[in-house]
Amino acid sequence: MSETAAPSGKTPVDFWFDPLCPWAWMTSRWVLEVEKLRDIEVRWHVMSLAVLNEDKLDELPEDYRNMLARTAWQPVRVVTAAWQKHGDDVLGPLYTALGTRIHNNGEGPTLEAVAGALADVGLPAGLIDYAEQENFEFDAELRASHKEGIEKVGQDVGTPVIALPGPDGEQIAFFGPVVTPAPKGEDAARLWDGTVAVASVPGFYEIKRTRTKGPDFSNL
Numbered sequence: 001m002s003e004t005a006a007p008s009g010k011t012p013v014d015f016w017f018d019p020l021c022p023w024a025w026m027t028s029r030w031v032l033e034v035e036k037l038r039d040i041e042v043r044w045h046v047m048s049l050a051v052l053n054e055d056k057l058d059e060l061p062e063d064y065r066n067m068l069a070r071t072a073w074q075p076v077r078v079v080t081a082a083w084q085k086h087g088d089d090v091l092g093p094l095y096t097a098l099g100t101r102i103h104n105n106g107e108g109p110t111l112e113a114v115a116g117a118l119a120d121v122g123l124p125a126g127l128i129d130y131a132e133q134e135n136f137e138f139d140a141e142l143r144a145s146h147k148e149g150i151e152k153v154g155q156d157v158g159t160p161v162i163a164l165p166g167p168d169g170e171q172i173a174f175f176g177p178v179v180t181p182a183p184k185g186e187d188a189a190r191l192w193d194g195t196v197a198v199a200s201v202p203g204f205y206e207i208k209r210t211r212t213k214g215p216d217f218s219n220l
Contacts, residue, residue: 010041016149016161017095018049019075020109022215024160025099026182029220031162033188040164044091046083047146047159048076074131075102075109080142081130082123093121104217166200174199181216 015031017024031042050072057065075098082090097117107113115128130136149161152173163173177195182188198204 008041010039011164012043013040014043014045014149014163016045016047016145016159018047018072018159019079019095019098019102020049020072021159022103023158023176023178023180025103026180026215026217026220027160027162027176027178028095028099029182030177030179030188030191033182033184034192037186037189038192042092043088044095045145045149046076046080046091046142047149047161048072048142049159050076051143051146052150052155052158071109073136074111075114076142077130077133077136077138078114078118078127080136080138080145081127082118084138084141085127086123090121090123094118094123097121103215104220164196172196172199178211180213181219184219 013031013035015028017028019025034040035042050068053060053068057068060068079091079094079098082094094117097120098114101107101113101117101120102109107116111128111131114131115125118125118127130138136142149163150157152163152171153161153175157175161173161175163171166172174195177191179191183191198207
């Protein structure tokens with residue numbers, strides 16, 4: 001699915017996100033800035049922190065465990081249902097509407113924020129019913145999309161995952177980058193070029209430094 005060429009002829013960049021994650025949100029705004037400056041086309045896919053962590057809940061702090069057990073499922077289920085019922089093209093606009101409400105506006109991952117995002121992009125209000133559906137109708141599709149993304153980078157990372165074709169035809173995939181605030185203009189393009197260059201090196205494993213503050217939404 002994700003390795004096919006973009007119809008526009010631009011380089012396809014596949015981006016897996018969980019709408020709950022503030023770091024994925026920052027990275028997504030960066031990638032959209034890069035899309036203005038480099039010959040790429042972003043394609044959106046769902047993944048899930050709840051799915052990622054469901055087999056290791058007993059290893060997590062209680063607050064995070066409780067959040068994953070309930071709140072984390074709600075937005076991603078609604079996004080998945082919208083994708084399945086209305087097609088790939090709704091993913092980008094709905095993610096933007098959700099992220100703006102959840103992260104930028106400080107509404108959090110509430111049902112009210114999700115319902116508002118559906119209204120913002122003109123999707124049926126009834127999609128909110130999927131948030132708490134006990135036997136989620138599109139669970140298999142959510143898990144398949146999550147699996148496709150996470151298997152490109154391994155189980156020890158989170159969201160987002162980014163993948164694009166490499167110069168030798170092999171796909172380049174990486175987690176992140178985690179960045180705050182999301183850079184703009186040539187700073188965004190320079191970070192893209194450097195990230196792709198590093199990720200293209202055979203055998204590259206990890207680069208990391210200590211995080212000193214939380215995500216900064218002030219320039220989004």
